Amino acid sequence: MASKTIHAYYNDDDVLMHAVGKVKAAKHHIEEVYCPFPVHGLDKAMGLAPTRIAITSFLYGCVGLVVSIVMMNYMMIEDWPQDIGGKPSFSYIENMPAFVPIMFELTVFFAAHLMVITFYLRSRLWPFKKAENPDVRSTDDHFIMEIEIHENEIDLKNLLWDTGAVEINILEKDSH
Template identity: 55%
Template sequence: MAHTTEPTPVVRALYHDDDVLISAVKEIRAAGYKISEVYTPFPVHGLDKAMGLKETRIAMAAFMYGVLGLTVAVTLTWFMMISDWPQNIGGKPNLNWGMNMPAFVPILFELTVFFAAHLMVWTYLIINGLYPGADAQNPDPRTTDDYFMVELPAADGLVDVLKKSGAVEIAEA
């Protein structure tokens, strides 16, 4: 976070079409301006590439959470059924975890999925700053309907580039 006394003025340009938006993002970046944020009503395919965003690593996080879930399940079944209180239930082997493992497959699978799905979604909410009652992140309510907004720090000559790129409305704040 920049601790300046005066906030840097930002320019917000609204577009009314996703194809225009993509080409505008490319033009703006080609002209040497840095885009700080783009708000869209739906996932516009190719926008992340046009903006130069890195790929998300959330799928890798989900995999790690799944491994964690599997580990928890193995520990849980081993401790309860083999170590802490072994019982002969229905003649099924309980001497060691390996022999009893086939009966644990459903539990191992379910807990893997449970951990992967829930922890991934929690991660997703946290890194996006989403929580119940949070203030709307989009500065203009029209960007959840049919407008697309590009937000970038004010700079010389920027407005002309934006106008030329097809912006229907430009505001400085």
């Protein structure tokens, strides 16, 4: 079954933000907004739920901290203890002040790298993936608001023209 989708094009982010507010106030569901750069506050204007990205970042940092502690304890205390600068190598706690920079660096390393991997997997971005943006102008200078049409094509079109759209296209989408 084919469904109709309307694409409204805007050339200014402030006009887009105002348009999103008007469309949401008219009780229409915005499927997606394609932007050439991040627009501050767009997620809240669209009514998107907050992400849990900060929680995952904290957990990845904790994994990095644990890995650094286990790694340094094994390498510097158990496997091959050395007397470096007169510091005893009897226990990890006695040497921990010297290990703080390594603990910090591995915490940041794990958080950063695992967050990038999580972002790519969550966004379904992998090598050789075909771009999903509907128009190449959305990567340059236009903003595209995508709304599915439910027997309200004329009213929706008029609303979008009133919000400052510079172009409106109606597309047939196949849902297989």
